[in-house]
Amino acid sequence: MILKNLCIFLNRNCTYEDIPPVLEKYETACLMLLGFGGISLVLAVSYNYIRRNVYHEEKNVDRTFDAGGKVSTSLTAVTVASQLLWPGDLMQSATVTYKTGIAGPFWYTVGAAMNIAVFPVMSAHLKTKAPGAKTYPQIIQARHGKLAHIIYSIQALLVNMVIIASLVVAGTATIKSVTKDASDEFCTLVIATLFGCYSFIGGLGTTFYVSYFNTVSIYVCLTIIIVNIFYNSDNGYSFDSVYNKLTNATLMNKIVDGNLTNTKIVAGIDGNLENSYFTFVSETGMIYALVGLVLTSSITYCDQASWQSRIAAKPMQGVTGFFLAALMWFAIPSSIAVTTGMTFLSTVDEQGCFPLSEEQVEQGLVTPYIAKKVLGDMGSYLILIMVGMALMSTGAAEVMAVSSIIVYDIYAAHIAPFRRDMMYGLCILCGRIKSDDESHGNSPVNSHGCQCPEALTCEHCKEKETDVVCEDDKYVVHRKYLCPFHGRFRVYQDRLFNYKNWCILWISLAIVPLGLVVIETGIDLNWAMLTGSVFTIPGLPGLVLTIFWAKSTWLSVILGSLTGLVGGFTTLIAMASREEGGLDSFVRNTAMPHPVLAGGCASLFGSLIVNVLVSLCTHNIKTEEDRLLEWKKLRAIDNPLHPWTEFYREDLPEMAADQKPTKKQLSSIFKPAKYVSYIFGGIFLGIFVFIIPAVMTSLKIFSFDDFHVWTMSLHVWCFIMAAIIAVLTPVEEILQIVAALNGVQYGTDV
DSSP: OHHHHHBOOSSOOOOOOOOOOOBOHHHHHIIIIIIIIHHHHHHHHHHHHHHHHTSOOOOOHHHHHHGGGOBOHHHHHHHHHHHHOOHHHHHHHHHHHHHHTTHHHHHHHHHHHHHHHHHHHHHHHHHHHOTTOSSHHHHHHHHHHHHHHHHHHHHHHHHHHHHHHHHHHHHHHHHHHHBTTOOHHHHHHHHHHHHHTTHHHHTHHHHHHHHHHHHHHHHHHHHHHHHHHHSOTTSSOOHHHHHHHHHHHHHHHHHHTTTOSSOOOBOOOTTBGGGOSSBSOBHHHHHHHHHHHHHHHHHHHSOHHHHHHHHTBOHHHHHHHHHHHHHHHHHHHHHHIIIIIHHHHTTOOTTSOOSSOHHHHHTTOHHHHHHHHHHTHHHHHHHHHHHHHHHHHHHHHHHHHHHHIIIIIIIIIIISOSSTTOOTTBOTTTOSBOOOGGGTTTSOOOTTSOOOOOTTTOHHHHTTTTSOEEEEOSSOEEEEOOOTTTHHHHHHHHHHHHHHHHHHHHHHHHHHHHHHHHHHTTOOHHHHHHHHHHHHSTHHHHHHHHHHOTTOOHHHHHHHHHHHHHHHHHHHHHHHTTSTTGGGGHHHHTTSHHHHHHHHHHHHHHHHHHHHHHHHHHOOOOSHHHHHHHHHHHHTOOOTTSOGGGGGGGGOTTSOTTOOOOHHHHHHHHHHHHHHHHHHHHHHHIIIIIIHHHHHHHTOBOOHHHHHHHHHHHHHHHHHHHHHHHHHHHHHHHHHHHHHHTTOOTTOOO
């Protein structure tokens, strides 16, 4: 056990402190529901007003889940950073510092930052090949059919459940630590309300405005905590104080270990160079880096919420937004982890005991403890605000992600599709064979094929405002459209829009029993975050190959996904059984670094190997024409009322109204964004994976100056990111609004 490695007990037992709660339940409820929830509702209403009166956008189910597809760079950045900043990152990163020393926070964060930075490469290819897709399981359905689609939809929902469970566990632990007599039921009800409160009003778009407010609030609170801990000489936790305490503790261990029988001392970190807290030469740190890479790969690439944020932006805005998000995200957990984690390690008492038990540390209570100890009640308020902001952004994004999967991939695809058994090449409106989309404007009309006009140029649809008949149903008012081509499909889209609202409601309510079940099982934050990744990573290889490799087949993605899942679970259990206590300590041992790393690697590489081998044996790609046909299946994902071609109309003004851009034209539109993603992705890899680790490792054990410079660099990085998002986002949004009011297209570059 970690605590046994840190505290050597000879004649005494440790006594642990509790974090005294400072808020009554009604105060917490008012702060989180009326305060946070009220502000989010105001922002949601403001967003709706701007979209309706400035951009003249109408409500529809697609806009609910893609926010119009033209979100700015800075809004994309703050939203991605905010949605990927779980409460667990604020809490668990300090736990990693406790276990690994100063190297832990960097290795904990670099995996996620790299995945955020590399994600634009994958998303740029997705937008080129499937510009009309709203969810990533739609891509699986278009290429691999019904069975593969069902499996990947289930896996997508599993990823969302793991993330929601992590949010609930972290949020509950934090709320209970600052609230008197807070029950699990109270905490989960507050969390569920925060998740769903503003998603009803504006859909995905409102999460962008609210995410800006949340991210700025988190940075402000973080800045206050950092300044008061390391830059306030009155609290006793200055740079030199923390460094000297931990250095002296490690030196004492080396001198007296095994010689004194009546003294209790603090050991260093097992696996670190000379057991030092101040070194990047850390075996445990490297293990956490690999575990973090597996964990964040699953939650970045297999989480529908990440794809929604990318889909909501144009190519260049999305790519640059994700790179900026990586810098923003990295600044928060790395700064708070080094600050509170190293400070906590220096709080060992005269008996050599830490003030929190191992169980409390695993719950992520290091940061709340230090904030309360240094700042008093104000520290508890700041932690609650930070966790509340993180819960709102990530939770709302997950609610929208689950809703989109249920609407597009379950209800519209399998339960009540507009047209059942649709085959590639058929028109969803009339069921007849469509002309070649890429040459439709120049090809002769086939009298036996599809005759449906484009919705944007349809004369019948232009009169829909006067041709609407209201019919009172028992539960809802339906609109009857008289257009013979698009009328029935418009009614179907209205039904999906109403169904979406019910989805958000029921998903928000379902969080309460889900959270209570997770809490009742005794699962802690560490288990939810780390072990959950083993079950969510097997779908990644199949998804990547579906987007990049024409030879990927339906059988390969199914067998690869299932094989990876079984192999990962089996490896996890086998490795956990070898830990101290075996499977009798199931929750603790299945969340240990070595079992999680082994299980995650088995899931990932087992799935990858099976995907590649089965694809090579079962594919039917013989010619270039076969390969192009596979990619045409993805380009066929579209909504005839809101075709994806309109999204790029301004970039190809010479294109006919009823013509789709060719793959070559679309590739030319995305070429600048692809180049930027390749270049900056390589730069990020070079800096974070090679340069920084090489420099830090060459220092071996940090001197005081090294520790001071490294920690100050993280703090300065944090302060700069705070200033950038506080100013850049509103400026860019105001420029867009002014341009829209003046009838000018702002940011037309791709």
